[in-house]
Amino acid sequence: MSKLLETLDSEFNKLYSSDASEETPLKLYLKETHEFKVHLKKLKAHLNKHIEESELQIKGNGDVDKLNSNRMDKKHALIVEKLNRSHKNWNNSIKKHKKLAKQHYDGFNKNALVKLKKFDIDDVYVNKLPENSQKYINQAIGLHIARYNISMLPVQEKSDVLKYLQDVYGLDKRIAEHFIIMGQIVESLKSGKLDSCPEWCNMQKEKSASKSPTISILEYEIYVLKGLQMIKENSVLDVCKYLITAIPANTLNEKEIKNGKHVAELLTRLMLGEKIENIDELIKEKTDLCIKLFTDEYCLKNQLPFDSPLFLIVLSGLISFQFFIKYNQIRAYSHVGWTTQDELPFDVSLPEFLSRFHPIFICPVLKEETTRDNPPYSLACHHVISKKALDRLSKNGSLSFKCPYCPVHTSMAKTKKVKFIMV
Amino acid sequence: MATLINEPDTDFHLQLNEQSFHIPYELLTRNFKLLNELIERESSLLNKKFHELNSLLSKNAISHDKIAITKLNSIIKSIDLFEAKLNDKITRESELLNRIKLRINFFQDLQTFKDNHDTNKLIDWYQKYSNLLIGEYLTRFPIIEKSGKRFLTEQNLQNLLDFDILEKANYISNALVNSHDLQPLIAWIDENNNYLNKRKSILEFKARFQEYLELLKLNDHKNAIRSLQRNLLPFMNTNFDDLKIACGLLVFMENCSNDTPNTIITNHDNIDTREKAYEYFFHKRLDLSMNTDINKMKSLSNSENLDRYRELLDDHRWTILKDTFLDEYYSLYGISKNDPLLIYISLGIPTLKTKACLQSDNSIPSEYNILQKHNKNYLKNSCPVCNDSFAPIAENLPFAHHTESKLFENPVMLPNGNVYDSNKLKEMSHLLIVEKIANLKDNEIFDPISKTVFKESDFVTMYPT
Ligand SMILES: [Zn+2]
Numbered sequence: 001m002s003k004l005l006e007t008l009d010s011e012f013n014k015l016y017s018s019d020a021s022e023e024t025p026l027k028l029y030l031k032e033t034h035e036f037k038v039h040l041k042k043l044k045a046h047l048n049k050h051i052e053e054s055e056l057q058i059k060g061n062g063d064v065d066k067l068n069s070n071r072m073d074k075k076h077a078l079i080v081e082k083l084n085r086s087h088k089n090w091n092n093s094i095k096k097h098k099k100l101a102k103q104h105y106d107g108f109n110k111n112a113l114v115k116l117k118k119f120d121i122d123d124v125y126v127n128k129l130p131e132n133s134q135k136y137i138n139q140a141i142g143l144h145i146a147r148y149n150i151s152m153l154p155v156q157e158k159s160d161v162l163k164y165l166q167d168v169y170g171l172d173k174r175i176a177e178h179f180i181i182m183g184q185i186v187e188s189l190k191s192g193k194l195d196s197c198p199e200w201c202n203m204q205k206e207k208s209a210s211k212s213p214t215i216s217i218l219e220y221e222i223y224v225l226k227g228l229q230m231i232k233e234n235s236v237l238d239v240c241k242y243l244i245t246a247i248p249a250n251t252l253n254e255k256e257i258k259n260g261k262h263v264a265e266l267l268t269r270l271m272l273g274e275k276i277e278n279i280d281e282l283i284k285e286k287t288d289l290c291i292k293l294f295t296d297e298y299c300l301k302n303q304l305p306f307d308s309p310l311f312l313i314v315l316s317g318l319i320s321f322q323f324f325i326k327y328n329q330i331r332a333y334s335h336v337g338w339t340t341q342d343e344l345p346f347d348v349s350l351p352e353f354l355s356r357f358h359p360i361f362i363c364p365v366l367k368e369e370t371t372r373d374n375p376p377y378s379l380a381c382h383h384v385i386s387k388k389a390l391d392r393l394s395k396n397g398s399l400s401f402k403c404p405y406c407p408v409h410t411s412m413a414k415t416k417k418v419k420f421i422m423v
Numbered sequence: 424m425a426t427l428i429n430e431p432d433t434d435f436h437l438q439l440n441e442q443s444f445h446i447p448y449e450l451l452t453r454n455f456k457l458l459n460e461l462i463e464r465e466s467s468l469l470n471k472k473f474h475e476l477n478s479l480l481s482k483n484a485i486s487h488d489k490i491a492i493t494k495l496n497s498i499i500k501s502i503d504l505f506e507a508k509l510n511d512k513i514t515r516e517s518e519l520l521n522r523i524k525l526r527i528n529f530f531q532d533l534q535t536f537k538d539n540h541d542t543n544k545l546i547d548w549y550q551k552y553s554n555l556l557i558g559e560y561l562t563r564f565p566i567i568e569k570s571g572k573r574f575l576t577e578q579n580l581q582n583l584l585d586f587d588i589l590e591k592a593n594y595i596s597n598a599l600v601n602s603h604d605l606q607p608l609i610a611w612i613d614e615n616n617n618y619l620n621k622r623k624s625i626l627e628f629k630a631r632f633q634e635y636l637e638l639l640k641l642n643d644h645k646n647a648i649r650s651l652q653r654n655l656l657p658f659m660n661t662n663f664d665d666l667k668i669a670c671g672l673l674v675f676m677e678n679c680s681n682d683t684p685n686t687i688i689t690n691h692d693n694i695d696t697r698e699k700a701y702e703y704f705f706h707k708r709l710d711l712s713m714n715t716d717i718n719k720m721k722s723l724s725n726s727e728n729l730d731r732y733r734e735l736l737d738d739h740r741w742t743i744l745k746d747t748f749l750d751e752y753y754s755l756y757g758i759s760k761n762d763p764l765l766i767y768i769s770l771g772i773p774t775l776k777t778k779a780c781l782q783s784d785n786s787i788p789s790e791y792n793i794l795q796k797h798n799k800n801y802l803k804n805s806c807p808v809c810n811d812s813f814a815p816i817a818e819n820l821p822f823a824h825h826t827e828s829k830l831f832e833n834p835v836m837l838p839n840g841n842v843y844d845s846n847k848l849k850e851m852s853h854l855l856i857v858e859k860i861a862n863l864k865d866n867e868i869f870d871p872i873s874k875t876v877f878k879e880s881d882f883v884t885m886y887p888t
């Protein structure tokens with residue numbers, strides 16, 4: 001639950017005149033202005049009529065009919081009164097609505113906006129990016145777009161796409177090229193043409209002897225998507241026939257049999273003659289899923305970055321933002337410097353998929369991360385410590401020593417430099 | 424509350440994005456102000472017209488009533504016009520409120536995915552969020568015109584960013600730096616005078632000062648003096664030192680130029696006191712309340728000032744002026760001075776950067792492609808920091824701080840000292856057999872780094888604690 005979000009939402013709703021209405025005081029004022037105008041038009045018509053009648057009367061009987069004239073005077077007075085009342089009401093309505101609008105605006109600011117203002121994000125921009133970053137960042141954006149949004153580019157022809165990515169973002173043609181076919185298949189999926197994706201899947205299956213579970217799932221989902229598409233245009237019988245006969249042969253071995261339930265359910269509903277209400281939504285959802293499965297697999301098969309590096313870095317930045325803000329606040333409060341080390345002053349724990357790029361080994365003796373200059377060493381007992389720790393314990397290799405973690409003694413001859421490799 | 428990927432809570436997200444509510448709100452209050460002015464004008468005009476209408480009607484005579492009808496027509500017509508103008512402002516209000524609403528919805532989505540523990544949807548949401556940052560970056564530093572807007576519109580995220588505000592900042596900045604054109608800036612200063620005064624901003628002085636310097640550069644001394652009198656005089660109290668050097672520059676340039684301009688005053692030599700200097704430039708006596716050091720005006724055209732003069736005439740002042748403008752502009756709307764994408768990158772890289780990053784000996788040599796032919800992502804350095812786009816940026820940024828080792832399951836050491844995840848290594852070797860890439864016997868495994876074959880019995884179990 002987010003308190004700020006709730007406040008923001010409820011205060012936002014107060015900008016309208018009442019809970020039910022979509023109208024702000026100013027909008028109501030506009031309405032009343034319009035009514036005022038309509039009213040004035042009506043009164044103008046009355047006045048015109050009054051003039052006509054008066055003229056008729058004068059023409060009709062040269063003498064002034066006292067009774068009639070009295071009646072006419074009253075009518076005239078009534079028009080004048082109504083005109084002025086209408087004007088006065090309108091004037092009051094301005095005051096009322098203006099005041100209300102101001103109250104609403106001020107209230108929103110005071111009760112919601114001010115509470116959002118907790119820090120200045122410029123304050124954490126301490127480790128500035130180098131001057132020449134722009135060129136690299138543009139490249140990274142180009143790669144990001146090629147990875148996720150290639151079918152959204154304003155150009156479609158292969159050579160145009162390559163040129164566009166290169167001209168606009170400085171993305172290397174060799175890199176961009178990999179994404180072209182992907183973009184074309186995504187585009188065809190989006191436009192509801194479901195041939196190119198299964199073709200690609202078949203090609204992959206021919207290329208490789210080992211089975212890829214993702215490809216099976218993708219084939220299955222494309223099959224379901226096609227079924228959904230058919231529901232829109234074909235008879236129930238045709239759809240059922242398709243769903244029963246066209247199911248891809250090798251998918252049922254996969255764990256995703258549970259997805260088979262989905263088809264079964266769909267079939268049942270169709271056969272019971274139920275109308276599938278949200279069919280467009282289902283198609284859209286399934287299409288997005290297919291696109292995601294396909295692009296992920298495509299990138300994997302073509303040695304393309306699975307996620308855009310830019311996205312991963314931004315996400316890590318977002319996760320660590322809270323720590324930077326907190327640290328910065330403490331720092332300001334206790335008047336300590338940012339950090340003189342070339343290492344962040346705090347530990348940020350990232351999710352698994354953001355922390356598995358390199359193995360990290362912290363020397364258990366010195367509590368320092370091992371580096372190229374201070375690599376990890378295996379001891380006789382196969383415990384591992386850093387070179388610096390090893391030098392210290394062995395007095396620079398001159399004597400054998402007891403492992404700090406078990407009773408085994410290690411001589412220098414029994415140590416071995418090791419390298420952790422993540423696969 | 425526990426989070427899915429250690430991401431911040433929604434409150435923190437809202438605080439991070441305070442500006443996306445602040446900006447439309449600021450625009451709302453501006454719109455409201457304009458609307459009030461409009462109403463003020465219109466209602467006093469109508470009051471006047473009604474007054475006239477009433478005096479016509481009070482006669483209760485046909486002839487007067489007929490004039491009253493024309494009056495009434497004109498009243499209706501002006502209400503008609505007013506209504507149209509009012510409608511514009513109300514439409515603007517709705518549009519701005521809609522911006523706020525869509526942004527609230529955006530963060531409500533975030534909260535929903537968190538509540539449902541839906542990590543996939545959450546990651547998708549962060550994709551959108553990253554795209555927003557990219558959209559803002561492309562708007563702040565457009566590679567081609569409107570590329571930011573187009574990028575976000577394609578993804579239906581265009582309502583989450585206030586392009587108008589960012590584009591206006593660019594427009595005014597570019598006019599300053601590229602065309603040396605002060606007009607857009609001065610127009611903006613006029614619109615925001617109250618705000619700038621409240622902040623005791625020096626922007627207007629700087630802009631007017633630059634205007635004066637440009638006139639001097641054109642040798643238009645007459646208008647330079649006029650600009651000095653009209654626009655810089657009000658800053659006599661606050662920016663005396665700058666004015667002093669400004670006057671000095673004028674005298675200096677007059678002395679240097681051959682054709683003396685038609686100024687009214689002739690006694691150049693006699694402006695060595697502050698009072699006299701003041702009288703010389705402003706044609707009136709110095710206000711006694713301006714009581715600073717009187718001798719400051721001495722040595723106006725002293726050659727020591729030459730460097731200072733040169734500096735005044737330098738084009739880099741336009742860049743400084745632009746920076747001053749952006750400071751004011753951004754703080755008005757609560758926008759960060761630095762582009763948010765750059766800030767996120769500057770935090771993200773150090774958070775990810777390990778001691779093993781950016782070291783060539785760490786990655787698999789590129790000519791080694793036995794496993795690349797195979798369709799697995801093994802051994803590919805997919806670290807974003809090591810990526811070509813970020814490695815050059817990451818070089819001088821700090822490393823992440825780690826207090827715990829992050830290794831893998833079942834570490835085993837091969838005779839050459841390479842330590843792998845035992846299962847992964849076996850799995851990989853198995854794939855090499857299946858794909859007929861390497862000729863391995865059943866209990867053999869392949870070390871992809873050293874490209875040598877070992878026996879599984881060579882495995883030494885490690886205890887890296
Ligand atoms: Zn040990």
Ligand SMILES: [Zn+2]
Binds near residue numbers: 357358779806807809
């Ligand atoms: Zn790395």
